[in-house]
Amino acid sequence: MRELVIVGAGGFGREAAWMVERINAAAPQFELIGFCDDAADKREGQCGGYPLLGPLSGMKAHRGTVGFFCAIGNNRVRQEVMAEGRALGLEPVSLIDPGAVIAPDVEIGRGSFVGIGSVVSVGASLGEGVLVNHQVCVGHDAQIGDFAQLCPGVCVSGGCVIGEGALLGTLAGTIPLKRVGAWATLGAGSVALKDVADGAAVVRLTR
Numbered sequence: 512m513r514e515l516v517i518v519g520a521g522g523f524g525r526e527a528a529w530m531v532e533r534i535n536a537a538a539p540q541f542e543l544i545g546f547c548d549d550a551a552d553k554r555e556g557q558c559g560g561y562p563l564l565g566p567l568s569g570m571k572a573h574r575g576t577v578g579f580f581c582a583i584g585n586n587r588v589r590q591e592v593m594a595e596g597r598a599l600g601l602e603p604v605s606l607i608d609p610g611a612v613i614a615p616d617v618e619i620g621r622g623s624f625v626g627i628g629s630v631v632s633v634g635a636s637l638g639e640g641v642l643v644n645h646q647v648c649v650g651h652d653a654q655i656g657d658f659a660q661l662c663p664g665v666c667v668s669g670g671c672v673i674g675e676g677a678l679l680g681t682l683a684g685t686i687p688l689k690r691v692g693a694w695a696t697l698g699a700g701s702v703a704l705k706d707v708a709d710g711a712a713v714v715r716l717t718r
């Protein structure tokens with residue numbers, strides 16, 4: 512059993528704890544020792560039935576033994592906190608729900624998340640710190656960059672490239688072979704019919 516802390520004692524953090532429980536129910540992997548959070552009101556007590564352990568910096572003594580999952584939805588902040596965890600000598604761990612369906616050749620970077628009912632098809636790849644929420648479809652050969660986030664119900668079609676840190680809102684999608692640029696936002700319910708530039712924020716159908 513691998514010792515694990517979840518960073519971020521919010522709603523996503525509690526959801527990540529639930530994923531850990533679901534993973535362990537399928538095949539025991541993790542001992543969830545608690546949550547790290549530096550918010551003044553989340554440094555002691557409990558969250559979701561697990562202890563609050565204080566700021567991540569306090570885990571330095573556990574370098575080399577404890578893994579961490581960063582349950583912070585903001586892509587920039589998640590990137591920064593994952594760098595902090597690494598600098599402390601902690602290893603980012605991915606949480607892949609047993610109810611996700613992932614083709615055998617898919618590559619998934621460390622510290623990523625794949626939720627319930629999501630499908631990641633052949634030849635696809637997920638970078639590090641990628642969030643694939645529940646009921647997301649990642650088409651064949653799609654590449655999802657580091658720290659990108661696919662919100663619930665997103666459909667990324669085959670061969671698309673989603674840039675580092677990009678956010679695809681709930682029920683957003685792309686037609687095949689399109690690129691969503693680095694740190695771009697595709698709004699909830701919006702479908703990218705053409706490429707989205709780096710850093711752009713687009714909503715509704717883009718044509």
Ligand SMILES: CC(C)(COP(=O)(O)OP(=O)(O)OC[C@H]1O[C@@H](n2cnc3c(N)ncnc32)[C@H](O)[C@@H]1OP(=O)(O)O)[C@@H](O)C(=O)NCCC(=O)NCCS
Nearest residue numbers: 644662663679680681696697698699700701712713714715
């Ligand atoms: C695109 C988005 C980032 C814009 O956020 P924002 O900059 O705060 O924009 P605002 O809420 O001020 O809205 C600005 C205008 O765009 C419209 N708009 C916002 N998001 C839209 C969307 N997804 N589709 C269509 N129109 C949208 C608003 O109605 C508003 O129009 P108005 O000026 O005519 O009133 C945000 O609306 C969004 O879609 N985020 C996705 C979040 C998500 O899915 N999270 C799930 C987490 S699991």
